Amino acid sequence: MAQISHWHILGAGSMGCLWAYYLAKAGHQVSLIVRDTDCCDDKEQIIECVIDDAIFTEKARVVQLRQKPAIDNLLICLKAHQTPPLIAELRPVIKANTTIVLLQNGLGNQELIANQFSNNAVYAAVTTEAALSQQKFKVKHTGKGQTSIGPLSDTTDVDLLEKISCALHCVEEQQINKMLWEKLIINCCINPLSCVCQCKNGALANNKEAIELIEKIVHECIDIAKHADIDISFSVMYQKVITVINKTAENTSSMRQDVLNHRKTEIDYMNGYMIKLARQHSLASPVNAQLTQQVKSLLPV
Numbered sequence: 103m104a105q106i107s108h109w110h111i112l113g114a115g116s117m118g119c120l121w122a123y124y125l126a127k128a129g130h131q132v133s134l135i136v137r138d139t140d141c142c143d144d145k146e147q148i149i150e151c152v153i154d155d156a157i158f159t160e161k162a163r164v165v166q167l168r169q170k171p172a173i174d175n176l177l178i179c180l181k182a183h184q185t186p187p188l189i190a191e192l193r194p195v196i197k198a199n200t201t202i203v204l205l206q207n208g209l210g211n212q213e214l215i216a217n218q219f220s221n222n223a224v225y226a227a228v229t230t231e232a233a234l235s236q237q238k239f240k241v242k243h244t245g246k247g248q249t250s251i252g253p254l255s256d257t258t259d260v261d262l263l264e265k266i267s268c269a270l271h272c273v274e275e276q277q278i279n280k281m282l283w284e285k286l287i288i289n290c291c292i293n294p295l296s297c298v299c300q301c302k303n304g305a306l307a308n309n310k311e312a313i314e315l316i317e318k319i320v321h322e323c324i325d326i327a328k329h330a331d332i333d334i335s336f337s338v339m340y341q342k343v344i345t346v347i348n349k350t351a352e353n354t355s356s357m358r359q360d361v362l363n364h365r366k367t368e369i370d371y372m373n374g375y376m377i378k379l380a381r382q383h384s385l386a387s388p389v390n391a392q393l394t395q396q397v398k399s400l401l402p403v
Contacts, residue, residue: 107265110135110171112188113179114164116235117205120243121177121270123151126160128268133163133171137188152242170195175203175265178215182208182371189215196222201259203227203251203266207293207356208371209286216254223259227251228281231270232350244353247271252278283332284342287323289372291316291343292350293357294393297367297400300358304351307344316343318389326376329383361400369397 108131111118118134126132126149134147147164150157165171167188173195178185185206196202198221204212205227216224230247251262252275259265263272275281292303295312299305306312320340327334360367373390380387 105261105264105267106130107175108133109175109177109266110165110173111177111179112192113181113184113206114239115179115181116233116241117229117231118177118179119149119235119239119241120151120231120233121179121205121268122162123149123158123160123241124268124270125266126162127158130268131163133165135165135167135171135192137167147239150236150240152236152240167191173197173200175201177266178202178204178206180206181366182206182211182368183366185211186214189218193218198222201225201262201265203262204254205229205249207285207289208368209282209375210371212254212282220255221257222255223253223257223262224255225251225259225262226254226278226282227272228275228278228285229270232353234353245349248273250275250278250281252276252281254278280332280334283327283330284334284339286372286375287320287327287334287339288343288346290323290376290390290393291319292347293355293367294369294373294397296355296358297361298393298396302351303347303353303355307347307351315389315393316340319393322380322387322389323376326380326383326385326387329385330379357397361397364401367397367401369394373397 106129109125110133111122112135114134114136122132145164148159149162150159201223203225212226227249229249232245234242234244236242249272324334357367373394376390377387
């Protein structure tokens with residue numbers, strides 16, 4: 103029998119609600135941490151999950167960030183730029199034995215949180231689960247996949263896979279840094295290009311200019327990755343990008359959704375992260391720099 107655990111989830115977007123639903127369905131106690139001033143303190147909330155056009159529901163608790171709840175297990179599903187200030191607010195209630203799992207796009211926060219909580223079991227997760235937020239606390243599970251979880255710190259939680267056990271398939275991955283880099287390169291291609299080209303993911307496959315840029319981005323990112331001791335083959339990585347484009351052809355990337363809704367994007371944790379690392383090693387990153395500037399120009403200052 104799986105171990106019943108209490109998970110606090112920071113971030114009530116598509117991924118946060120998807121995990122809240124499936125963890126609750128598996129019998130775990132789930133609390134969604136929110137900042138919304140219109141949410142009542144510590145209330146029970148129905149989480150709706152749409153699967154194959156049928157709606158299923160589970161219950162979770164919603165707690166205000168200012169309540170500073172005692173946390174045993176923390177799953178972070180926030181946008182990358184939202185994480186640092188909010189994790190700082192929670193720091194007083196993150197205990198010595200709290201397990202932290204980061205499930206988010208981009209790179210930068212993983213190292214930051216692993217360093218800030220060096221005595222805790224800190225993990226990164228990479229998922230191929232697909233979800234679309236339909237409204238507050240309602241998510242559509244648009245594609246089943248797998249979530250790989252790997253340690254970022256020397257401290258580990260030997261029971262983690264059992265504690266997070268639910269219908270979302272999870273596996274342990276010791277080489278999580280390489281997976282994070284591969285996901286980062288995919289995001290560096292699809293997210294900004296879908297914004298610049300103003301299209302769904304699949305349209306990039308039929309855009310000659312976009313394909314040429316993808317080749318340049320992959321080459322540029324692989325050169326930068328080598329200086330982070332990450333060895334990735336161009337042909338393998340390029341094919342992974344094309345495969346994701348085709349598998350998510352009808353999807354609108356998260357970055358394009360942010361641009362369309364006039365929200366701050368995660369560009370600084372994707373292509374912007376590449377630029378920062380390139381500078382540290384005196385490398386050129388003209389394509390990443392160009393795309394970063396183009397995406398930022400799409401939003402009001």
